[in-house]
Amino acid sequence: AQTVTQSQPEMSVQEAETVTLSCTYDTSENNYYLFWYKQPPSRQMILVIRQEAYKQQNATENRFSVNFQKAAKSFSLKISDSQLGDTAMYFCAFMDSNYQLIWGAGTKLIIKP
Amino acid sequence: EPEVTQTPSHQVTQMGQEVILRCVPISNHLYFYWYRQILGQKVEFLVSFYNNEISEKSEIFDDQFSVERPDGSNFTLKIRSTKLEDSAMYFCASIMGLTGSPLHFGNGTRLTVT
Numbered sequence: 001a002q003t004v005t006q007s008q009p010e011m012s013v014q015e016a017e018t019v020t021l022s023c024t025y026d027t028s029e030n031n032y033y034l035f036w037y038k039q040p041p042s043r044q045m046i047l048v049i050r051q052e053a054y055k056q057q058n059a060t061e062n063r064f065s066v067n068f069q070k071a072a073k074s075f076s077l078k079i080s081d082s083q084l085g086d087t088a089m090y091f092c093a094f095m096d097s098n099y100q101l102i103w104g105a106g107t108k109l110i111i112k113p
Numbered sequence: 114e115p116e117v118t119q120t121p122s123h124q125v126t127q128m129g130q131e132v133i134l135r136c137v138p139i140s141n142h143l144y145f146y147w148y149r150q151i152l153g154q155k156v157e158f159l160v161s162f163y164n165n166e167i168s169e170k171s172e173i174f175d176d177q178f179s180v181e182r183p184d185g186s187n188f189t190l191k192i193r194s195t196k197l198e199d200s201a202m203y204f205c206a207s208i209m210g211l212t213g214s215p216l217h218f219g220n221g222t223r224l225t226v227t
Contacts, residue, residue: 033213043150043202045218052213091156099144099208100169101216103156 002027004094006104013082014112020067021077021107023092030054032096034068034075039089039106048090051075079109087111115139119205119219126195126226134190134222136205142217143210145188147180149173149201150221156204162188163210195226 004025013019025034036048051059051068058066063083067076079086092104118137126132138145147159160170160180167180179191188207192199202223206216 033215035215037218042220043223044220045156045204045206047215047217050213050215095213095216098169099210100161101146101158103158105155 002029002094002096002102004092004102004104006090006092006107008107009105010108010110012110012112015082015084017082018078018080019082019109021079021090021092021109023075023077023104025073025075025092025094025102027073027094027096029096032094034066035093035095035101036064036066036075036077037091037093038086039091040085040087045091049077082111084111084113117205117207117217117219119203119222121222122220123223124225126224128197128226129194132192132195132224134192134203134205134224136188136190136219137186138188138205138207139209139217140186141209142207144168144208145182146206146208146216147190148204148206150204151201159190192224195224197226200224200226 032053034051038046038048049059049061049064063080065078089106091106094102120135145162150156158171160174161168177193181189202221204221205219208216
């Protein structure tokens with residue numbers, strides 16, 4: 001069975017610091033997609049970044065980047081120059097070949113002023 | 114940018130009542146999903162829908178739940194006889210179906226069963 005594990009239930013950092021959220025997954029598939037979604041207090045689900053497993057290059061979106069280690073099945077999210085608006089739950093998710101998303105339990109990130 | 118629309122944003126109902134949660138997916142998307150999230154907990158998959166039929170459903174999606182796409186644009190989730198434990202945020206999502214495209218989520222419907 002495919003699983004996604006986020007081992008950090010909660011993290012907090014000072015504004016402007018860099019923070020890394022960890023995610024590991026387990027699958028026997030070779031082609032798949034990985035996502036990070038952000039859920040602010042409004043409870044919307046917002047796509048932060050995605051990674052195709054067949055691409056070695058790590059995805060980057062402005063202050064957000066990933067460290068994708070396919071052999072280790074690791075997909076961490078780095079947020080640089082963190083801002084107060086980054087405070088949210090962050091969910092790592094794996095998409096299989098049937099377009100099914102498997103979710104991690106989430107990491108609550110608090111950015112302190 | 115087109116978006117997934119869900120109505121209502123908040124629904125309060127009494128235990129045993131039927132509720133219908135409505136979603137309008139993005140128009141050229143082919144796959145549709147319902148998820149739920151009990152407050153403070155993990156996102157749980159309920160059901161996926163493709164080509165006018167259920168493609169996959171979870172153990173949560175029992176006989177009390179049903180989905181419909183009645184008119185080619187709306188995608189509804191019906192809960193026949195609500196229970197207290199159905200109180201949750203319900204998210205609709207859709208995806209174009211092209212390889213690697215992300216799910217687009219609606220803003221959710223907060224269901225409160227009293």
